[in-house]
Amino acid sequence: MKLCVIAGDGIGQEVVPQAVRVLRQLLPALQTVSAEAGWTTFLQQGQALPAATLAAARGCDAVIFGAVSSPAYAVAGYRSPIVQLRRELGCHANVRPTLSLPGCGARDGVNLLIVRENTEDLYVGEEQSDGETATAIKRITRSASRRVAETAFRLAAAGGRQRVTIVHKANIMPLTDGLFRDAAREVAAAYPQIAVDEMLVDTAALKLAQAPQAFDVLLAPNLYGDILSDLAAAFGGGLGVAASLNLGAQHAIAEPVHGSAPDIAGRGIANPVASLLSLALLLRHVWARPTLAATLEAAVRRTLADGIATPDLGGQATTGSFCDAVLARLG
Numbered sequence: 001m002k003l004c005v006i007a008g009d010g011i012g013q014e015v016v017p018q019a020v021r022v023l024r025q026l027l028p029a030l031q032t033v034s035a036e037a038g039w040t041t042f043l044q045q046g047q048a049l050p051a052a053t054l055a056a057a058r059g060c061d062a063v064i065f066g067a068v069s070s071p072a073y074a075v076a077g078y079r080s081p082i083v084q085l086r087r088e089l090g091c092h093a094n095v096r097p098t099l100s101l102p103g104c105g106a107r108d109g110v111n112l113l114i115v116r117e118n119t120e121d122l123y124v125g126e127e128q129s130d131g132e133t134a135t136a137i138k139r140i141t142r143s144a145s146r147r148v149a150e151t152a153f154r155l156a157a158a159g160g161r162q163r164v165t166i167v168h169k170a171n172i173m174p175l176t177d178g179l180f181r182d183a184a185r186e187v188a189a190a191y192p193q194i195a196v197d198e199m200l201v202d203t204a205a206l207k208l209a210q211a212p213q214a215f216d217v218l219l220a221p222n223l224y225g226d227i228l229s230d231l232a233a234a235f236g237g238g239l240g241v242a243a244s245l246n247l248g249a250q251h252a253i254a255e256p257v258h259g260s261a262p263d264i265a266g267r268g269i270a271n272p273v274a275s276l277l278s279l280a281l282l283l284r285h286v287w288a289r290p291t292l293a294a295t296l297e298a299a300v301r302r303t304l305a306d307g308i309a310t311p312d313l314g315g316q317a318t319t320g321s322f323c324d325a326v327l328a329r330l331g
Contacts (some may be wrong), residue, residue, distance in 0.1 A: 002031040004060040006053065008081075009038040010260025011270035012066020018323040019275035020064065025327055026283070026292045033060060036175065037081040038260075039069040049081035054088055063089070063253040064279060067260040082255065083125075086118055091246035092252055093151040095281065096229040098212065100274075102305040102315055104237025109213040114159070114232060115181070116225025118142050118246060123222045140176040140221065145183035151247060152184075152219040153191045156284070163190065166198040167220035167228065181223050193223055193331050201228070208232060210229045233257060240312050243286060245276035252286040254278035268318045271310040276300050276326065277305035299329040 003023075007016040008263060024030055032048060042048040048068075057063050068082055085091075090236045094116040100106040126137035156164055168177040173178040181198060188196040199207070201224045208215065212235040233242040242257035256274030264270060277300060285295035303325045309315030310322055317325070 001029070002033065002060040002062075004057045005032050005034045006037050006057070007034075007061060008064045008066040009040050009069040010259060010262050011186045011258070011264040012038070012068070012256075013265070014258065014268060014270045014319050015272040015275045016064055016066040016252060017280055018272050018319050022276060022323050022330075023279050025330060027289075034228075037065070037068070037085070038082040039078075041081075042075075042078055043290075046077065046187040048078055048227055049088075050086050053081075054085070056087060057085060057251070060251075062251065062282055064275070064282070065253050065255045066275065067256070067258060071261065072213060082253075084125065085253060088247050089246075089251035089253065091248040091251060092117065092119050093148045093247045094225065094229075094246060095151075095155065095245045096225075096232070096287070097230075097243065097281070098232040098236040099236075101237045101241055102301060103307065103309055103315075104241055104304065107157070107212055107235040111157070112212060112215040112218065112232060113155065113227040114218045114220065115148060115155065115224055116220050116229060117144060117148040117222050119222070121222035138173070140178050140179050142179060142183045145180045146187055146220075149187035149219060151186040152217060153187055153194060156194050156217045156237040157191060161194070161216045163195040163197065164215040165204070165215060165218050166196065167201050167204045167218055167224050168198065169201050171188065171200060171223075177221065184219055188202050189192065189211055204228060205231060230257070230304070237313070239274070240271040240310075241277070242274040243274050243281055245278060245281040247285065254282040254284060268312050268320065270319050271312050272319050272323055273300060273304075276323075284331075295330060296326075299326045302329045 007013045010244045035056040037049050096114045100110045120139045122138045124139050168176040168181045239258045244255045246253040280293045283289040308325045
């Protein structure tokens, strides 16, 4: 097992090394390669995702990507490194679980999984403007839609889940969203043991806010999945504890959802839970180590349940001391 470690910007520089330290306890033979990406890298090298970093990522089984700062305005030559990395590594599905964690203000009884198509939709980045009218391309293909649906139903079956909800807006966009829905329905036919329903994205957002416990697996195009997964994170304790995994045929990227948090960067108090749980997803879904994944997740839960938390969750632990506590509970 070989992991490319990209800490990125801001608190990524703090949470990722600490989370990898915990992972090494579980996987003593783990090989790691460090690489650079992000806004700081762009300012220093003129590229947010240098060729050397991409080569390092391709040479590993998986990547842990910490956080990235992005300018709030257009900068010539700058492209989001995490979006580019997902595409370059063929990571077609973003997997975002939301669980009720102790001590995080989470809603009780939440255990849902959002699987989001990761390569197309409005995120293809094809925009044009004449200064008065701006146009963005929304691209949906049957092949990409089927591919992410296969991932969603495979994960649902493997995890013993009962229902997949296909999210779309085909009443307004029958060709694009209709294609996504129909492709997902085609895949669903091969999984008769899993119930399938569908929901318009605005209705899904309402019902998710009202009763997140009612959902099992949500399958969505890129934009809708991005928005709904952040909404769902609120019921699991917030973005500071939200994990994700970008899955592809050959590579995977473990990616904590939080941003670079420049307001607390460098203070050693950033919450490492999202990074730890992202690595647990990597253990379970990529390296086929479900027992180790469960061990790590249980240690994180016990740490939180024992009242040990970073300041964002009302505690006094540092990034390092929280990970020390997790290490002490791995046995």
